[in-house]
Amino acid sequence: xxxxxxxxxxxxxxxxxxxxxxxxxxxxxxxxxxxxxxxxxxxxxxxxxxxxxxxxxxxxxxxxxxxxxxxxxxxxxxxxxxxxxxxxxxxxxxxxxxxxxxxxxxxxxxxxxxxxxxxxxxxxxxxxxxxxxxxxxxxxxxxxxxxxxxxxxxxxxxxxxxxxxxxxxxxxxxxxxxxxxxxxxxxxxxxxxxxxxxxxxxxxxxxxxxxxxxxxxxxxxxxxxxxxxxxxxxxxxxxxxxxxxxxxxxxxxxxxxxxxxxxxxxxxxxxxxxxxxxxxxxxxxxxxxxxxxxxxxxxxxxxxxxxxxxxxxxxxxxxxxxxxxxxxxxxxxxxxxxxxxxxxxxxxxxxxxxxxxxxxxxxxxxxxxxxxxxxxxxxxxxxxxxxxxxxxxxxxxxxxxxxxxxxxxxxxxxxxxxxxxxxxxxxxxxxxxxxxxxxxxxxxxxxxxxxxxxxxxxxxxxxxxxxxxxxxxxxxxxxxxxxxxxxxxxxxxxxxxxxxxxxxxxxxxxxxxxxxxxxxxxxxxxxxxxxxxxxxxxxxxxxxxxxxxxxxxxxxxxxxxxxxxxxxxxxxxxxxxxxx
Amino acid sequence: xxxxxxxxxxxxxxxxxxxxxxxxxxxxxxxxxxxxxxxxxxxxxxxxxxxxxxxxxxxxxxxxxxxxxxxxxxxxxxxxxxxxxxxxxxxxxxxxxxxxxxxxxxxxxxxxxxxxxxxxxxxxxxxxxxxxxxxxxxxxxxxxxxxxxxxxxxxxxxxxxxxxxxxxxxxxxxxxxxxxxxxxxxxxxxxxxxxxxxxxxxxxxxxxxxxxxxxxxxxxxxxxxxxxxxxxxxxxxxxxxxxxxxxxxxxxxxxxxxxxxxxxxxxxxxxxxxxxxxxxxxxxxxxxxxxxxxxxxxxxxxxxxxxxxxxxxxxxxxxxxxxxxxxxxxxxxxxxxxxxxxxxxxxxxxxxxxxxxxxxxxxxxxxxxxxxxxxxxxx
Numbered sequence: 001x002x003x004x005x006x007x008x009x010x011x012x013x014x015x016x017x018x019x020x021x022x023x024x025x026x027x028x029x030x031x032x033x034x035x036x037x038x039x040x041x042x043x044x045x046x047x048x049x050x051x052x053x054x055x056x057x058x059x060x061x062x063x064x065x066x067x068x069x070x071x072x073x074x075x076x077x078x079x080x081x082x083x084x085x086x087x088x089x090x091x092x093x094x095x096x097x098x099x100x101x102x103x104x105x106x107x108x109x110x111x112x113x114x115x116x117x118x119x120x121x122x123x124x125x126x127x128x129x130x131x132x133x134x135x136x137x138x139x140x141x142x143x144x145x146x147x148x149x150x151x152x153x154x155x156x157x158x159x160x161x162x163x164x165x166x167x168x169x170x171x172x173x174x175x176x177x178x179x180x181x182x183x184x185x186x187x188x189x190x191x192x193x194x195x196x197x198x199x200x201x202x203x204x205x206x207x208x209x210x211x212x213x214x215x216x217x218x219x220x221x222x223x224x225x226x227x228x229x230x231x232x233x234x235x236x237x238x239x240x241x242x243x244x245x246x247x248x249x250x251x252x253x254x255x256x257x258x259x260x261x262x263x264x265x266x267x268x269x270x271x272x273x274x275x276x277x278x279x280x281x282x283x284x285x286x287x288x289x290x291x292x293x294x295x296x297x298x299x300x301x302x303x304x305x306x307x308x309x310x311x312x313x314x315x316x317x318x319x320x321x322x323x324x325x326x327x328x329x330x331x332x333x334x335x336x337x338x339x340x341x342x343x344x345x346x347x348x349x350x351x352x353x354x355x356x357x358x359x360x361x362x363x364x365x366x367x368x369x370x371x372x373x374x375x376x377x378x379x380x381x382x383x384x385x386x387x388x389x390x391x392x393x394x395x396x397x398x399x400x401x402x403x404x405x406x407x408x409x410x411x412x413x414x415x416x417x418x419x420x421x422x423x424x425x426x427x428x429x430x431x432x433x434x435x436x437x438x439x440x441x442x443x444x445x446x447x448x449x450x451x452x453x454x455x456x457x458x459x460x461x462x463x464x465x466x467x468x469x470x471x472x473x474x475x476x477x478x479x480x481x482x483x484x485x486x487x488x489x490x491x492x493x494x495x496x497x498x499x500x501x502x503x504x505x506x507x508x509x510x511x512x513x514x515x516x517x518x519x520x521x522x523x524x525x526x527x528x529x530x531x532x533x534x535x536x537x538x539x540x541x542x543x544x545x546x547x548x549x550x551x552x553x554x555x556x557x558x559x560x561x562x563x564x565x566x567x568x569x570x571x572x573x574x575x576x577x578x579x580x
Numbered sequence: 581x582x583x584x585x586x587x588x589x590x591x592x593x594x595x596x597x598x599x600x601x602x603x604x605x606x607x608x609x610x611x612x613x614x615x616x617x618x619x620x621x622x623x624x625x626x627x628x629x630x631x632x633x634x635x636x637x638x639x640x641x642x643x644x645x646x647x648x649x650x651x652x653x654x655x656x657x658x659x660x661x662x663x664x665x666x667x668x669x670x671x672x673x674x675x676x677x678x679x680x681x682x683x684x685x686x687x688x689x690x691x692x693x694x695x696x697x698x699x700x701x702x703x704x705x706x707x708x709x710x711x712x713x714x715x716x717x718x719x720x721x722x723x724x725x726x727x728x729x730x731x732x733x734x735x736x737x738x739x740x741x742x743x744x745x746x747x748x749x750x751x752x753x754x755x756x757x758x759x760x761x762x763x764x765x766x767x768x769x770x771x772x773x774x775x776x777x778x779x780x781x782x783x784x785x786x787x788x789x790x791x792x793x794x795x796x797x798x799x800x801x802x803x804x805x806x807x808x809x810x811x812x813x814x815x816x817x818x819x820x821x822x823x824x825x826x827x828x829x830x831x832x833x834x835x836x837x838x839x840x841x842x843x844x845x846x847x848x849x850x851x852x853x854x855x856x857x858x859x860x861x862x863x864x865x866x867x868x869x870x871x872x873x874x875x876x877x878x879x880x881x882x883x884x885x886x887x888x889x890x891x892x893x894x895x896x897x898x899x900x901x902x903x904x905x906x907x908x909x910x911x912x913x914x915x916x917x918x919x920x921x922x923x924x925x926x927x928x929x930x931x932x933x934x935x936x937x938x939x940x941x942x943x944x945x946x947x948x949x950x951x952x953x954x955x956x957x958x959x
Contacts, residue, residue: 242929336673365583462813464813
């Protein structure tokens with residue numbers, strides 16, 4: 001792609017709205033995802049009000065409660081986390097980190113965002129159809145998802161499925177772009193083993209998304225057929241509410257297999273970019289090379305591959321053939337090994353570092369702590385016999401919120417505090433950032449740590465209320481009220497973050513080109529924020545890996561990837577891996 | 581520094597919370613002590629790792645935070661250390677997985693002499709079936725389900741004729757005898773979950789699933805549905821009563837067989853009145869699953885609460901106001917959703933009841949409003 005061909009767009013509309021520039025599309029994705037995430041945040045606080053103070057808010061009846069639960073879950077997993085990591089961070093960082101002028105298919109990239117926006121609008125529309133949005137739980141298990149008895153079983157579920165299918169179209173366009181760009185558009189000297197771990201995480205997550213989302217796509221289409229055309233893919237013969245239904249011969253468990261064949265890789269589609277971002281934040285702000293870079297790369301690749309053979313650990317009590325349990329418990333516990341390696345290597349990166357406790361670093365450290373909890377409780381749920389008493393209780397809720405709710409969100413916050421100066425040229429306010437960190441980190445601990453214990457007690461999740469259950473002591477209600485108060489505080493605190501984001505665009509301290517002294521390529525652009533085409537007349541030349549911090553005898557405490565200094569311990573340059 | 585102090589406090593806090601927590605496993609009431617043991621092993625290993633990770637972070641924060649003159653060390657890769665860590669992790673994982681799989685092998689293999697009991701789930705109630713003398717359950721299929729045959733038993737199957745049908749959501753089991761639960765759903769997914777038994781399984785329409793356990797403590801235990809089954813999910817409750825062998829036999833003797841249920845008219849014909857009628861209504865509200873949606877305490881539910889309902893003015897969708905009296909209740913029960921109360925969904929199933937049963941339900945609902953309701957309705 002010659003620089004001369006890359007004319008910068010001139011008008012406001014082509015520059016900021018119908019833009020094909022990856023940086024603008026990244027911001028569009030990010031803002032949309034944050035806005036829809038705020039909707040999901042409000043829904044979560046409303047449902048917590050019902051759990052903590054049952055009946056206090058009269059408008060939350062059982063129907064609304066299940067609708068809030070469902071929409072909160074789906075929005076957070078798909079429309080916030082997936083979109084923000086791949087569409088937001090992926091779009092912004094991949095071309096800048098690999099030394100490209102843009103994504104290889106800029107038009108497709110633009111289309112990806114607009115189709116994503118369409119999916120969001122379809123989803124939001126389901127709040128306004130008769131019967132409201134679906135209340136089937138984010139897993140949308142049939143038969144109940146499309147039968148009366150579940151709120152939103154008409155318009156709500158149809159719009160949900162159409163929105164998901166639309167989202168997958170957008171994610172596929174984006175994913176193809178990200179994968180091709182990493183493979184084809186790396187600048188001279190940027191071997192795969194010199195990519196920052198952020199790119200590795202997003203790259204592998206994008207490949208996984210391309211392989212996993214089709215399973216959700218087909219199950220969505222099949223359920224639409226069951227709902228609208230009367231097919232019986234997932235619907236056996238049933239008597240519902242005293243009526244014998246026309247369905248026969250379908251399998252509800254088939255849906256669960258398809259859903260989790262997507263759903264489990266989805267956990268890592270969210271986690272791998274977070275792993276990558278945290279690795280880079282720790283290295284930059286500890287002024288130290290990431291420990292065991294090659295092992296970190298292989299761990300990402302192995303986790304990505306293994307995550308396709310663990311899905312049925314979500315189904316130990318589903319009624320599937322019980323012998324599957326042996327296989328899936330074993331694969332699930334094996335995946336803990338590469339995951340543990342990542343945690344060790346983050347910790348060893350801190351060892352004898354020079355820890356700059358900036359806001360991004362605080363979030364990265366917070367991530368290690370919350371991810372450790374989430375990962376370790378996963379061992380309870382992955383090991384089939386310990387999962388059985390805990391399945392579908394609040395232990396599960398606490399586990400997955402720690403591991404794929406709180407942890408990725410902390411990584412996102414850390415990433416935004418870290419790269420905001422490159423995007424806007426200004427720093428976010430550190431005081432507000434630290435306030436945001438402390439309330440969010442301690443608040444989420446207060447919410448989710450005690451919640452595990454309610455699950456061990458046996459409180460089932462997705463209960464609108466717990467009227468007169470004898471085995472639940474009254475003290476559980478006090479704990480639930482405490483958790484709700486913590487959730488409300490954390491929820492309100494996110495406004496501090498939003499305020500900081502908006503205010504700092506105009507009033508933030510000017511950042512300069514490289515405020516953190518980072519070595520990776522995106523900080524070496526000739527302009528900050530980078531202009532259209534990113535690199536000016538000449539593409540950068542890469543001579544080393546992105547982790548040369550505190551190199552002995554070097555002039556500065558970091559050597560950018562473009563530096564030609566012979567000093568380095570870069571494994572790829574001096575080890576056996578020096579192949580393009 | 582602040583972070584180090586907070587992490588130390590956090591670590592002490594969670595350990596104290598764990599030690600002091602009154603929220604823990606309910607006392608075990610089945611043979612699955614091994615599940616609890618596996619949980620303890622897992623907790624021990626993961627707890628140690630959790631503490632180690634946090635202590636390491638705290639140590640680093642205290643010793644390697646940014647200070648005047650402090651520099652980071654440039655650290656070469658260390659294959660040996662990584663291999664040791666991989667080995668240790670693999671060991672820890674194996675220590676959790678191996679006992680877990682051994683327990684699981686037991687969990688999925690019920691003993692041959694286990695008592696076979698069937699639980700049937702539907703939105704939002706439980707019912708049960710036990711075998712007769714031959715110890716076998718007859719075949720069933722949803723296409724046989726009708727008001728007269730709510731379990732959907734195959735009328736032509738001789739093994740089904742002596743099966744005992746329990747339509748009230750309360751199952752009695754003998755203590756210390758292995759039970760193989762067969763699970764069947766008429767409509768959507770459900771889950772048979774009695775926390776003190778530990779073992780459990782989903783009910784899946786279109787197939788029969790199973791699990792087994794041996795109750796070891798007599799007592800009354802709550803059955804919870806633990807797989808989202810629609811808007812009444814949180815109130816789909818039942819009970820397992822674990823009896824001594826003698827008590828259980830006595831209970832068993834009171835249950836009707838499938839053959840009996842097909843011969844007799846569905847309900848006794850003698851006209852009840854007064855308290856007996858109310859009591860019959862209360863029992864029906866339980867066994868027909870009404871209580872999943874209509875609370876007798878006035879707490880919010882899927883349908884209008886019954887406490888104080890009789891005699892009330894109900895706002896219907898479309899702006900009309902209806903007086904809740906006998907005629908209104910009878911219509912609401914026999915032709916559900918014909919009138920729609922504002923704020924509720926039209927999802928009430930039609931349940932087959934004879935006139936006497938409808939009267940009993942109305943009497944019960946009436947009794948929940950006292951004399952005041954009676955007077956208001958007559959105005």
